Amino acid sequence: MQNSGTIVIRGIVQGVGFRPFVYALAEKYGISGWVKNLGSRVEIAAAGARFSEFLQAVSTGTPLSVIDSVEVLPLDETPADGFVIRQSATGALDGMIPPDVAVCEECIRDITTPGGRYEGYWATSCVNCGPRYSIIRTLPYDRERTAMEDFPMCGACDAEYTDPASRRHHAQTIACAACGPSLSLLDGGGAAITCTDPISRAAELLDAGKILAIRGIGGFHLSCIEEAAETLKRRLGRTEQPLAVMVPPDAVEHYVVPTEGDREMLQNRIRPIVVIPKCSPTAHTGISPLHTIGVMLPYTGLHHLLFSHLRHDLLVMTSANMPGTPMVTATDEGVARLQGQVDAFLVHDRAIQNRCDDSVMRDGYILRLSRGIAPKRMAIDLGDRCILGVGPELNSTTTIYRNGFAVTSPHVGNVRNPQTLAYLQETVEKIGALLGAEFEVIAHDLHPRFLSTRYAHELAAECGAELVPVQHHRAHIAAATREECVGIAIDGVGYGDDGTVWGGEVFAGASPDLERIAHLECVPMPGGDLATRYPERMLYGILPTGETLDLLSARGWGEIEGGVLARQVERGVNVAMTSSAGRVLDAASALLGICRERTFDGEPAMKLESAAVGGRAEDWNLSFGTDDGCRTLLTSDLLQRAAEAQRAGVNRPDIAASVQHNLARGIATLAVDAAHERGINTVALSGGVAINPAIRGTIHACIRDAGLRFLMSTEYPPGDGCISFGQCVYAAALLDR
Amino acid sequence: MKVNLMHGAGGEVMGELLSVLTRFSHNNAGGIGLESLDDGAVIPIGDKNLVFTTDSHVVHPIFFPGGDIGRIAVSGTINDLAMMGGRPIALSCAMIIQEGFDVADLERIVASMDAALGEVGASIVTGDTKVLERGALDGIVINTAGIGVTERAVRDNGLQPGDLIIASGTIGDHGLAIMAHREGFDLGEQIRSDVAPLWGMIEGALAAGEIHAMKDPTRGGFANAINEMASKSGVRVEIDEEALPIRRSVRSAAAMLGIDPLEVANEGKAIMGVAPDDAEAVLQALRSHPYGRDAAIIGRVTEGKNVVMRTSIGGERFIEPPVGDPVPRVC
């Protein structure tokens, strides 16, 4: 019977309370020895009569840990009596950083316990909760390598830190009002406001309708009560964009109707923003013009304290950034950029090492992969090469594959300007350094003009890595599955093999042999990106008729504008051809007068979805064609049918619902027929359009009714947040072939 | 690789072809040669420099609002000389004409060339004519080469941190005028090409202050020219969107068609980097000439790389060299 050994546990074992957990078990089972943190593994030297019980117990891990493997090696020393936590060793940089975690129930109790030493302290945390990724400078995860280094522990905190019986034994984020980060309130110009309790004063300002910038875990939020939401949007110049809100748990149902799954997701320790239908689709339009609201629960001590003082039960909580640029993180930068937009700042003095937006979920799918999830670590064997996937351009993440794990960054955003490109670069460098990555392969989007493509080229020139361009929609499918499948990728825009603009694609095969076998009809995009901004242009591109022009002129298009548009399409001047599903939905949204100008990503299609709520979808006849050997769904017929229905006076929700339903049916038909023809029994779905529950639902039903297996990833966003991971998977498959 | 139309459209794609076509080991006659890919070559002769350049011209249609192929053929070469700081002296003219071409049109073209030469005091002193059968080309191709002289050549790679960037006038006129006319767009208001020989204006500017770098934003437009200047100089350039002189008619046509006016050709403009202390004097000199009336300081040079535009709403975006065809990128 073995009674000693060196136990090596690999996985996410840092910042998750692993060493104190081991310590407590050693005490319990009378084990002597030591435990040491080595980045992606802990080593335990253990000896004692109850060794095997101890081994079994440590193998279960802590709530936040992820255990990949447990290995027992012989122990070549006889440990001294007693058990100690040894200093972490540096050097082993293949470790993994745990994501930030919402404050735990016990810590909330500490904060609200009168007379306790954490009473009212906003940054209370323990081994089971608090910031991680956002404060880490380097690994291994120890206080001196985090933003907590600036806050030496007071005697009381030190006593808890070193007490094996404490929940804060070796909790690197331990802090209290005496020693930890503190809050202050600044006026709109950045000057300090003297007050005894910044939180209660901030709550008063919010209750009075003021707009505050609140510095949180991974960056700044802009916050206000519902009544002030319109003012906030006006100041931001984003009058249409839906805003996320934070509500205490018992107020959720005042605003939205969560499913059981939504409720669980809200309370998940990720504490994401969950997109949920409103109680009444037309209520709270100041917060969201859609039929849904993105809701989250308080996830830090600060949030809980704020709500304890606030008379309102809802706060708008939207990330603070200039349009299209990364969220503001530093206080001085926040003051400089947000001056004039906010009435006051509630800030803390702990550095935000790594920016991290809130994650967003809907129906169990990830819309934005960020706080609480990222850096996301996926065990997957992509071979021995270290691969970087730089992502696409919009809603980007970046992924690094090394030694059996793919690690995806938090949401980087729209890499379309110098700031966001710099953030992408910084993210690659930081996570690359944390992982000790040396890139041998850099995968990037096929689009020649994406800034991320340019970055990939520059980086490859520096480090000598091999470049692998990956077609956008193949990356979507590769992110969904590596199995042989028929893959449907439906989204806005991606650069295709033939230089046209793809976005409603059906593939067959397995990465890297994903053959494009069907797609939506290629239709003109008059003015290129201009047609994305003004969906009525897209409408005319698909239905270039006198009737469409009449409709546009009735809506205020001038004669010259209309004439130029018609001439442009006729002559093909600056007209791209696209098979995008998103653009078809945009055109329908324009046809129905729902959205004339897109002011935020996906607006026309999202508003179409909202308009379709309560509508009755009917089956329309679908027409198909062929194009260069691919089968196509004729979306011009679909829109023609919608236009006829509109002229016949069919009500708008019914038409909206029918357009979504028949587009989905058409795409599903292409996929199902291809699957039958080729004897493939799995159909995978990816792309931003798949987030629409009506479209996803119809596609799913068609596939199920055809006796095929439906597959959609819940691990990565269906939208472009999955692309960087898909790029890694695809590039690895290509190089292995 | 086979040559395709994208290879002639300027920008990055054309660079691929140029890497083949510039593979000469005999490429420099003692000063600035082909290796520099500047507006023209410079050959030192005694204490003077000979500036030498050549260009072939095709344009459809050959007559358009504001000019014709003849005016372009002369102005293009004169401007390339001027961009090197060279006073244009003499030009050659080679015409390749399609069988069936109207002689009356040739008369108009020649008269227009002559007028342009007269503006700057240059002459066409030699020439060549070929006539090809129908279908061998579309109408007419005019090649001109020119020589000029200068005491000090102005390069396109001399931008220095601290310099201010000046545009000698409105951007995008020629490209949008040609497109509108060719494709028959009724824009409500006619856009005229800016095609013009610039030596007179440039001569004044050179006398007014120190111009560190200069280039004419022809094919690939302002976006291409400024990127070449920045990358060859190893600097970063910041452009203020609000300072860019763009005609209202050009702006509105570009907005209606989804075309970036910074990416279309100009035929009568110069972009220059000027020492900050001299900027005002150079600006005034430009403005005192009819072709420089709308000149403006549009940005500055800093350390670093890339060309960045500060937008009117307080953001920043890159100005990138255009590829042949615009490709939509919005998801």
Ligand SMILES: [Fe+3]
């Ligand atoms: Fe996509």
Ligand SMILES: [Mg+2]
């Ligand atoms: Mg020059």
Ligand SMILES: [Zn+2]
């Ligand atoms: Zn806790």
Ligand SMILES: [Zn+2]
């Ligand atoms: Zn303390």
